[in-house]
Amino acid sequence: NAGVTQTPKFRILKIGQSMTLQCAQDMNHNYMYWYRQDPGMGLKLIYYSVGAGITDKGEVPNGYNVSRSTTEDFPLRLELAAPSQTSVYFCASRPGTGATNEKLFFGSGTQLSVL
Amino acid sequence: EDQVTQSPEALRLQEGESSSLNCSYTVSGLRGLFWYRQDPGKGPEFLFTLYSAGEEKEKERLKATLTKKESFLHITAPKPEDSATYLCAVQAGGIQGAQKLVFGQGTRLTINP
Incomplete structure:
Protein backbone atom coordinates (compact mmCIF):
# COMPACT_ATOMS: atom_id res chain seq x y z
CA ASN A 1 0.00 0.00 0.00
CA ALA A 2 1.42 3.38 -1.03
CA GLY A 3 -0.48 5.48 1.54
CA VAL A 4 0.52 9.17 1.28
CA THR A 5 3.11 9.93 -1.39
CA GLN A 6 5.03 13.22 -1.51
CA THR A 7 7.29 14.45 -4.30
CA PRO A 8 9.98 15.65 -4.53
CA LYS A 9 11.89 14.51 -1.42
CA PHE A 10 14.43 17.33 -1.66
CA ARG A 11 14.49 20.65 -3.50
CA ILE A 12 16.62 23.77 -3.54
CA LEU A 13 15.00 26.97 -4.79
CA LYS A 14 16.35 30.42 -5.44
CA ILE A 15 14.57 33.38 -3.87
CA GLY A 16 11.59 34.37 -6.02
CA GLN A 17 11.22 31.04 -7.79
CA SER A 18 7.97 29.09 -7.73
CA MET A 19 7.28 25.42 -7.27
CA THR A 20 4.56 22.91 -6.46
CA LEU A 21 4.91 20.23 -3.82
CA GLN A 22 2.91 17.20 -4.82
CA CYS A 23 0.85 15.03 -2.47
CA ALA A 24 -1.26 12.03 -3.38
CA GLN A 25 -3.08 9.45 -1.26
CA ASP A 26 -4.65 6.18 -2.35
CA MET A 27 -6.79 5.52 0.74
CA ASN A 28 -9.86 7.46 -0.42
CA HIS A 29 -9.49 9.84 2.52
CA ASN A 30 -11.63 12.96 2.58
CA TYR A 31 -9.38 15.09 4.79
CA MET A 32 -5.94 16.21 3.67
CA TYR A 33 -3.40 18.52 5.32
CA TRP A 34 -0.18 20.37 4.70
CA TYR A 35 2.17 20.98 7.64
CA ARG A 36 5.61 22.52 7.86
CA GLN A 37 8.18 21.54 10.47
CA ASP A 38 11.08 23.79 11.39
CA PRO A 39 14.02 22.51 13.50
CA GLY A 40 13.04 22.11 17.16
CA MET A 41 9.49 23.17 16.42
CA GLY A 42 6.27 21.30 16.16
CA LEU A 43 4.20 20.87 13.06
CA LYS A 44 2.46 24.04 11.92
CA LEU A 45 -0.68 23.71 9.79
CA ILE A 46 -0.51 25.57 6.46
CA TYR A 47 -3.73 24.55 4.68
CA TYR A 48 -6.22 21.75 4.88
CA SER A 49 -9.09 20.29 2.88
CA VAL A 50 -12.17 18.37 3.98
CA GLY A 51 -13.04 17.18 0.49
CA ALA A 52 -12.61 17.84 -3.21
CA GLY A 53 -13.20 21.50 -3.99
CA ILE A 54 -13.03 22.59 -0.34
CA THR A 55 -9.92 24.12 1.23
CA ASP A 56 -9.26 26.33 4.24
CA CYS A 91 1.34 16.09 3.77
CA ALA A 92 -1.15 14.03 5.77
CA SER A 93 -4.60 12.54 5.33
CA ARG A 94 -7.35 10.90 7.36
CA PRO A 95 -10.73 9.37 6.52
CA GLY A 96 -12.90 12.01 8.23
CA THR A 97 -14.33 12.61 11.69
CA GLY A 98 -15.41 10.16 14.33
CA ALA A 99 -13.38 8.13 16.78
CA THR A 100 -11.94 5.67 14.29
CA ASN A 101 -11.40 8.18 11.48
CA GLU A 102 -9.23 10.84 13.09
CA LYS A 103 -5.80 9.19 12.93
CA LEU A 104 -3.52 11.08 10.56
CA PHE A 105 -1.42 9.25 8.00
CA PHE A 106 1.72 11.19 7.00
CA GLY A 107 3.89 11.21 3.94
CA SER A 108 7.67 11.03 4.22
CA GLY A 109 8.16 14.77 3.73
CA THR A 110 9.77 17.24 1.31
CA GLN A 111 12.89 19.05 2.48
CA LEU A 112 12.93 22.49 0.87
CA SER A 113 15.76 25.02 1.00
CA VAL A 114 15.35 28.56 -0.35
CA LEU A 115 18.66 30.29 -0.99
CA GLU B 1 -5.99 29.93 21.25
CA ASP B 2 -5.29 26.21 21.52
CA GLN B 3 -1.76 25.45 22.75
CA VAL B 4 0.35 22.38 23.40
CA THR B 5 3.63 22.40 25.34
CA GLN B 6 5.85 19.35 25.64
CA SER B 7 8.61 18.77 28.17
CA PRO B 8 11.42 18.08 28.31
CA GLU B 9 12.67 19.16 24.87
CA ALA B 10 15.22 16.36 24.93
CA LEU B 11 15.74 13.34 27.18
CA ARG B 12 18.63 10.92 27.24
CA LEU B 13 18.18 7.61 29.10
CA GLN B 14 20.12 4.43 29.56
CA GLU B 15 18.58 1.24 28.22
CA GLY B 16 16.12 -0.07 30.82
CA GLU B 17 15.77 3.29 32.59
CA SER B 18 12.05 4.15 32.77
CA SER B 19 10.79 7.72 32.50
CA SER B 20 7.86 9.91 31.40
CA LEU B 21 7.29 12.60 28.80
CA ASN B 22 4.83 15.41 29.50
CA CYS B 23 2.30 17.15 27.26
CA SER B 24 0.43 20.13 28.74
CA TYR B 25 -2.44 21.61 26.79
CA THR B 26 -5.01 24.38 26.75
CA VAL B 27 -7.85 23.83 24.33
CA SER B 28 -11.44 24.93 23.96
CA GLY B 29 -13.19 21.65 24.58
CA LEU B 30 -10.85 18.72 24.09
CA ARG B 31 -12.08 16.32 21.44
CA GLY B 32 -8.98 14.13 21.43
CA LEU B 33 -5.31 14.02 22.34
CA PHE B 34 -2.90 12.22 20.05
CA TRP B 35 0.63 10.86 20.43
CA TYR B 36 2.86 10.32 17.42
CA ARG B 37 6.38 8.96 17.01
CA GLN B 38 8.73 10.52 14.45
CA ASP B 39 11.99 8.92 13.33
CA PRO B 40 14.67 11.09 11.68
CA GLY B 41 13.88 11.88 8.05
CA LYS B 42 10.40 10.36 8.23
CA GLY B 43 6.84 11.49 8.77
CA PRO B 44 5.13 11.08 12.15
CA GLU B 45 3.56 7.71 12.89
CA PHE B 46 0.42 7.36 15.00
CA LEU B 47 0.68 5.82 18.47
CA PHE B 48 -2.41 6.62 20.57
CA THR B 49 -5.58 8.64 20.84
CA LEU B 50 -7.02 9.57 24.24
CA TYR B 51 -10.47 11.08 24.58
CA SER B 52 -11.30 11.65 28.25
CA ALA B 53 -9.57 12.26 31.57
CA GLY B 54 -8.57 9.04 33.25
CA GLU B 55 -8.18 7.13 30.01
CA GLU B 56 -5.02 5.04 29.50
CA LYS B 57 -3.67 3.18 26.48
CA GLU B 58 -0.68 0.87 26.15
CA LYS B 59 1.49 -0.41 23.35
CA GLU B 60 4.54 -2.52 24.11
CA ARG B 61 6.77 -0.40 26.42
CA LEU B 62 4.64 2.74 26.04
CA LYS B 63 1.65 3.84 28.11
CA ALA B 64 -0.23 7.09 27.56
CA THR B 65 -2.42 8.69 30.22
CA LEU B 66 -4.67 11.75 30.20
CA THR B 67 -5.85 14.30 32.77
CA LYS B 68 -7.86 17.48 32.24
CA LYS B 69 -4.70 19.53 31.75
CA GLU B 70 -1.97 17.18 30.56
CA SER B 71 -0.97 13.84 29.17
CA PHE B 72 1.97 11.63 30.00
CA LEU B 73 3.77 9.13 27.84
CA HIS B 74 5.38 6.60 30.16
CA ILE B 75 8.23 4.54 28.79
CA THR B 76 9.04 1.38 30.74
CA ALA B 77 12.42 -0.35 30.36
CA PRO B 78 13.16 1.38 27.05
CA LYS B 79 15.35 -0.08 24.33
CA PRO B 80 17.58 1.80 21.83
CA GLU B 81 14.93 1.30 19.14
CA ASP B 82 12.59 3.52 21.16
CA SER B 83 14.83 6.47 20.31
CA ALA B 84 12.74 8.99 18.34
CA THR B 85 10.94 12.30 18.66
CA TYR B 86 7.56 11.96 20.33
CA LEU B 87 4.89 14.46 19.31
CA CYS B 88 1.71 15.33 21.17
CA ALA B 89 -1.27 16.95 19.43
CA VAL B 90 -4.76 18.06 20.46
CA GLN B 91 -8.00 18.28 18.55
CA ALA B 92 -10.46 20.87 19.77
CA GLY B 93 -14.21 20.55 19.80
CA GLY B 94 -16.63 22.26 17.48
CA ILE B 95 -16.95 22.01 13.71
CA GLN B 96 -13.77 24.00 12.99
CA GLY B 97 -11.71 22.47 15.79
CA ALA B 98 -12.64 18.93 14.85
CA GLN B 99 -11.04 19.37 11.47
CA LYS B 100 -7.42 19.94 12.54
CA LEU B 101 -4.72 19.06 15.08
CA VAL B 102 -2.46 21.44 17.00
CA PHE B 103 0.96 19.94 17.68
CA GLY B 104 3.50 20.48 20.43
CA GLN B 105 7.19 20.94 19.62
CA GLY B 106 8.08 17.36 20.51
CA THR B 107 10.42 15.57 22.90
CA ARG B 108 13.56 14.08 21.39
CA LEU B 109 14.23 10.81 23.22
CA THR B 110 17.58 9.02 23.04
CA ILE B 111 18.10 5.59 24.61
CA ASN B 112 21.74 4.63 25.05
CA PRO B 113 22.65 0.90 25.04
Missing part, protein backbone atom coordinates in the same frame (compact mmCIF):
# COMPACT_ATOMS: atom_id res chain seq x y z
CA LYS A 57 -6.35 28.19 5.82
CA GLY A 58 -4.43 26.85 8.75
CA GLU A 59 -2.09 28.60 11.14
CA VAL A 60 0.61 29.77 8.67
CA PRO A 61 -0.92 30.13 5.16
CA ASN A 62 0.90 33.24 3.93
CA GLY A 63 3.05 32.60 0.85
CA TYR A 64 1.26 29.36 -0.05
CA ASN A 65 -1.71 28.25 -2.11
CA VAL A 66 -3.53 24.94 -2.47
CA SER A 67 -6.14 23.31 -4.64
CA ARG A 68 -8.13 20.10 -4.30
CA SER A 69 -9.65 19.07 -7.60
CA THR A 70 -9.73 15.34 -6.79
CA THR A 71 -10.00 13.26 -3.62
CA GLU A 72 -6.53 11.83 -4.22
CA ASP A 73 -4.38 14.92 -4.84
CA PHE A 74 -3.61 17.99 -2.73
CA PRO A 75 -0.75 20.04 -4.21
CA LEU A 76 0.88 22.93 -2.32
CA ARG A 77 2.06 25.90 -4.39
CA LEU A 78 4.82 28.35 -3.43
CA GLU A 79 4.59 31.36 -5.71
CA LEU A 80 7.56 33.56 -4.71
CA ALA A 81 9.92 31.52 -2.58
CA ALA A 82 11.50 33.26 0.40
CA PRO A 83 14.22 32.06 2.82
CA SER A 84 11.56 31.90 5.57
CA GLN A 85 9.95 29.04 3.65
CA THR A 86 13.00 26.82 4.17
CA SER A 87 11.49 23.89 6.07
CA VAL A 88 10.38 20.29 5.90
CA TYR A 89 6.87 19.95 4.50
CA PHE A 90 4.57 17.07 5.41
